[in-house]
Amino acid sequence: MSTAETTWISGPVLRARPDGAFRLRESVTVGDQALLGEVIRIARDEITVQLYEDTSGLRPGIEVTGSGRLLSIRLGPAILAGIFDGLLRPIADIADPYVKPGMQVQPARRFHFTPSVCVGDTLMPGAAIGEVANGTGIAQRCLVPADLSGGRVTAIADPGEYPDDQPICWIDAADGRNLAIAMTHEWPVRVPRPVQARLPSDEPMLTGQRVIDCLFPVARGGTGAIPGGFGTGKTVLLETVGKWCNADVIVYVGCGERGNEMAGLLAEFSELEDPRSGRPLLERTVVIANTSNMPVSAREASIYTGITVAEYFRDQGMNVTLMADSTSRWAEALREVSGRLGELPGEAGYPAYLSSRLADFYERAARVRTLGGEIGSVTLLGAVSPPSGDFSEPVTTHTRRYVGSLWGLDAKRAQARFYPAIHPLQSYSLVAGNLARWWHTAGCTRWQELRRRFLTLLEDEARLERMARIIGRDAMPARQRLVLICAQLVNECFLRQSAYSMNDRYASPSRQAVMMRLIGSFIEGSERLLDAGVAPEAIRDQPVFRRLMRMGEEIEEGDWEAFSALDQELTATIRRLINEAREGGGG
Amino acid sequence: MTYARLVGEEIANRAEGPLLFLSRSLDVGLNEAVEVEGADGSVRLGRIAALDEDSITVEMLDDTAGLALQGTRVRFFGEPLRFHVGPGLLGRVFNGIGKPLDGGPPLAAEHAYRVDGLPIKPTAREAPSEFLETGFTAIDLMNSLVRGQKLPLFSGGGLPHDRIAVDIACNARLPGDTQEAEGFAIVFAGIGIPHDSAEFFREEMEKSGALARTVLFLNLASDSSAQRLLAPRFALTAAEYLAFVEGMHVLVILTDLTNYCEALREVSASRGEVPSRKGYPGYMYSDLATLYERAGRIRGKPGSVTQVPILTMPNDDITHPIPDLTGYITEGQIVLDRDLHRRDIYPPIRLLPSLSRLMKDGIGKGRTHADHPALAAQLYASYSQAQQTRVLAGVVGEDGLSEDDRKLLIFGDNFEQKVIHQGVDARTLEESLAAGWSALRGLPAGELHRLDDRQIREHLLDRAPRREPVS
Numbered sequence A: 001m002s003t004a005e006t007t008w009i010s011g012p013v014l015r016a017r018p019d020g021a022f023r024l025r026e027s028v029t030v031g032d033q034a035l036l037g038e039v040i041r042i043a044r045d046e047i048t049v050q051l052y053e054d055t056s057g058l059r060p061g062i063e064v065t066g067s068g069r070l071l072s073i074r075l076g077p078a079i080l081a082g083i084f085d086g087l088l089r090p091i092a093d094i095a096d097p098y099v100k101p102g103m104q105v106q107p108a109r110r111f112h113f114t115p116s117v118c119v120g121d122t123l124m125p126g127a128a129i130g131e132v133a134n135g136t137g138i139a140q141r142c143l144v145p146a147d148l149s150g151g152r153v154t155a156i157a158d159p160g161e162y163p164d165d166q167p168i169c170w171i172d173a174a175d176g177r178n179l180a181i182a183m184t185h186e187w188p189v190r191v192p193r194p195v196q197a198r199l200p201s202d203e204p205m206l207t208g209q210r211v212i213d214c215l216f217p218v219a220r221g222g223t224g225a226i227p228g229g230f231g232t233g234k235t236v237l238l239e240t241v242g243k244w245c246n247a248d249v250i251v252y253v254g255c256g257e258r259g260n261e262m263a264g265l266l267a268e269f270s271e272l273e274d275p276r277s278g279r280p281l282l283e284r285t286v287v288i289a290n291t292s293n294m295p296v297s298a299r300e301a302s303i304y305t306g307i308t309v310a311e312y313f314r315d316q317g318m319n320v321t322l323m324a325d326s327t328s329r330w331a332e333a334l335r336e337v338s339g340r341l342g343e344l345p346g347e348a349g350y351p352a353y354l355s356s357r358l359a360d361f362y363e364r365a366a367r368v369r370t371l372g373g374e375i376g377s378v379t380l381l382g383a384v385s386p387p388s389g390d391f392s393e394p395v396t397t398h399t400r401r402y403v404g405s406l407w408g409l410d411a412k413r414a415q416a417r418f419y420p421a422i423h424p425l426q427s428y429s430l431v432a433g434n435l436a437r438w439w440h441t442a443g444c445t446r447w448q449e450l451r452r453r454f455l456t457l458l459e460d461e462a463r464l465e466r467m468a469r470i471i472g473r474d475a476m477p478a479r480q481r482l483v484l485i486c487a488q489l490v491n492e493c494f495l496r497q498s499a500y501s502m503n504d505r506y507a508s509p510s511r512q513a514v515m516m517r518l519i520g521s522f523i524e525g526s527e528r529l530l531d532a533g534v535a536p537e538a539i540r541d542q543p544v545f546r547r548l549m550r551m552g553e554e555i556e557e558g559d560w561e562a563f564s565a566l567d568q569e570l571t572a573t574i575r576r577l578i579n580e581a582r583e584g585g586g587g
Numbered sequence B: 001m002t003y004a005r006l007v008g009e010e011i012a013n014r015a016e017g018p019l020l021f022l023s024r025s026l027d028v029g030l031n032e033a034v035e036v037e038g039a040d041g042s043v044r045l046g047r048i049a050a051l052d053e054d055s056i057t058v059e060m061l062d063d064t065a066g067l068a069l070q071g072t073r074v075r076f077f078g079e080p081l082r083f084h085v086g087p088g089l090l091g092r093v094f095n096g097i098g099k100p101l102d103g104g105p106p107l108a109a110e111h112a113y114r115v116d117g118l119p120i121k122p123t124a125r126e127a128p129s130e131f132l133e134t135g136f137t138a139i140d141l142m143n144s145l146v147r148g149q150k151l152p153l154f155s156g157g158g159l160p161h162d163r164i165a166v167d168i169a170c171n172a173r174l175p176g177d178t179q180e181a182e183g184f185a186i187v188f189a190g191i192g193i194p195h196d197s198a199e200f201f202r203e204e205m206e207k208s209g210a211l212a213r214t215v216l217f218l219n220l221a222s223d224s225s226a227q228r229l230l231a232p233r234f235a236l237t238a239a240e241y242l243a244f245v246e247g248m249h250v251l252v253i254l255t256d257l258t259n260y261c262e263a264l265r266e267v268s269a270s271r272g273e274v275p276s277r278k279g280y281p282g283y284m285y286s287d288l289a290t291l292y293e294r295a296g297r298i299r300g301k302p303g304s305v306t307q308v309p310i311l312t313m314p315n316d317d318i319t320h321p322i323p324d325l326t327g328y329i330t331e332g333q334i335v336l337d338r339d340l341h342r343r344d345i346y347p348p349i350r351l352l353p354s355l356s357r358l359m360k361d362g363i364g365k366g367r368t369h370a371d372h373p374a375l376a377a378q379l380y381a382s383y384s385q386a387q388q389t390r391v392l393a394g395v396v397g398e399d400g401l402s403e404d405d406r407k408l409l410i411f412g413d414n415f416e417q418k419v420i421h422q423g424v425d426a427r428t429l430e431e432s433l434a435a436g437w438s439a440l441r442g443l444p445a446g447e448l449h450r451l452d453d454r455q456i457r458e459h460l461l462d463r464a465p466r467r468e469p470v471s
């Protein structure tokens, strides 16, 4: 192992005189506390190291020890349901409530292993060798690590409990070496895990949020970004999606955000049940927490750690959704490190490679055929925190170029407590067209048509609101007043969806479809009424309008009878008003 | 301060701005505290900022004017800066680096804590969920504060934030008998404040008797910039001691964080760092986070640290880096408004941009009142509609408005005059709730989409002064 002697130290960066060879991006440990660091620059007679911990007390002369490998994390069955820092070191030990330097990687744990291969089988990299139970209801697989060559199985463990760092399978590789495989393996965080093929995606990653699923959907293996100023609802939206989306595994990366938020998330996720498995949500979740007061340099690594973990589960044939809150904090950490290296600053002080780093990150989202032949996916959702809420800054503008769906949060909506504050005119989804078939097959035959209808209505509303501000609402023609009323219904009852409402925090595709249809019926019915000469305000003042406005709050998931009762009430009201108008008009 | 471990004589080679360069004849570590004693006997605090094989770079935390190289003596403490605290903190007054200003005896130094604090593990945190009453309706009813939260006040020059700070310090209380049972304390830190304000705080709190449950830290405008950076850290260290050792619920009021950020900018510039937005250092977000994140609760410990930092927005600009970065770290914000202040509304809190993010966890059934969340939501929705209508009325005139719109306008005025405005008297939560319901009574019930039918019946129709026919 190479060593080096510290010659200079300032903040989280040190320089050292090497004795032996170091590699760029190699992980190192420093001093007796074994503080973790990464080599970020090398010269013949000096290496520069970035430390991922508080460096108080370090001094020249202290020894730096190389590890011989790139900054890596240990992947294995123990990760699921765990909470880690940005370098995948567990932070659950409650005995000491404070984060202190020198945190250690997860110690070995025992898991039950059931082999699925026999001696003599030939395995390729990425092939499954057995199942691992970690007590979470989610069966995990143990695979031949992708960086080993394949080969013939020479020995395999019997079903039973084993420590996760001990070999359970041995193979003879093509090059004649005998390789041992354990339930855990190391993987460098900055290297994407290989796959057989990237696949197109025509299935939605359902979030249970109407404005996303119906208006600006995201595909499995797709990407989405949520830009928004402070307090506009990025975190709540990501957490809500984390709770209710139809992924098998959630990787939640809290990158430079609040400690209380992480505590709230942990508390909620352990209380709430996954509607599909009936088990605590936490069991399908991996939390990576590097809060704003934890070392800044680890913030930069935490994003890569998160996505490597996501790919690890994807390779087992799972659908994984990763949320990163907030990618702006990650970009800022990048900026800080770059500044310390004396690199030429670009836009707003960010390094010139900000754009390509963002591209690399979002590029790791995909629906794939894994090396083992399974279908898996990683969907990436990132919050963006633009300074002053101004979307023209570099992180937002670059992100916009790489994501398939964008949910722009609007400060005005948030201030009026209209949540989620996604502004329909500042949001888009490039994949909506590909997902229409899925909704059709799922029984919502009018999804695409109604989606367009709603979007047009919302655009018209924006235009008419501007006009109303000039001439007053009452001075507008009846047809335009009706547009405003219909848009109010779409906004208030369909787009608005409180994350804290027991009935409304989640909407299944069927419930979304029913609500969409009901609103569609109202729009069409009220247009007929208008043609029959009924004033828009008379339609709005019907009790059924208040019932429609509150249906999200009041009608719970699965209560189809209540929806059909409301449908009948709506039809009856429209019929009655038409008859009255005819009689009135005829008389 | 602990005793020096090592002393270096005649090792200072160069002084430049706040930096002092020493020869490295002693084995010392990064971030450790030092004391530099000049030949004239003056003593200044410093911190080791960088080290190489030959030299030590010390960042001075006191003004360096008058410092000479000859005859200085440097004492090394072998550990980062600490605050020695113990019983008897309450009622005391300190300067920004923890030295008593009240002529009282030195503190019983039972514990020594790093003033920088340590990050609490997210897993060790208890999610805050208990209501704390401030006495202001615009906060208690509309943007409730919970214990363990950090909720800043965004003010502007000439607005009454000092008054509000004192009122909160004097009126804040825990509900029921928690206050007696578990203890409640205030830590009040004036950061870079003028002498007059310092006197005002001290006198007001003495008058109301609040001083007895308060620890006061006063860092005056005339103190050095580097000390400005330490004042909130000493205050928070005291708060953490009271909360997590003595088990009390502690409300920390820090004013004015704008002075803190100015000092940060000044120190950064003197170090020659590349500035970020408006000359503030790029790490200001992380630096502020090391203060604000010290609010919270720890699992298995009884106490809590709640923060109400106060800052003045330069030019009333909420997008300025100081409020902007603060808003990105804290759990909401309370925004003061010049227009309301001109109209003599006190507290002049502008509700729409104000927000308490942890409110939902601290109110409702079993915490405040079962219908509190719906009431606040409805008031917000109606008030924001009223504001829009006001803009509309400004353009088309009140005559161009519909009947419902006119009702909204009246509601808006009423709401500002009777709910937000409360003058000098503190209100209990019950009084605040009653004021809120009463404001809603003028609006057509059918328009109240955030209330369910029962809430409308119970709080509005049944109790309306004039009974409206129920449709």
Ligand SMILES: Nc1ncnc2c1ncn2[C@@H]1O[C@H](COP(=O)(O)OP(=O)(O)OP(=O)(O)O)[C@@H](O)[C@H]1O
Pocket: A228, A229, A230, A231, A232, A233, A234, A235, A236, A237, A240, A257, A385, A419, A420, A421, A497, A498, A499, A500, B327, B328, B329, B355, B356, B357, B358, B360
């Ligand atoms: N979907 C929602 N339903 C109900 N309330 C919401 C919703 N989204 C946001 N809120 C409210 O808005 C507040 C702020 O939201 P959130 O913390 O998600 O903001 P943010 O955009 O993450 O801000 P920051 O950038 O400062 O972290 C929440 O505390 C909550 O009160």
Ligand SMILES: [Mg+2]
Pocket: A234, A235, A236, A257, A325
């Ligand atoms: Mg957030």
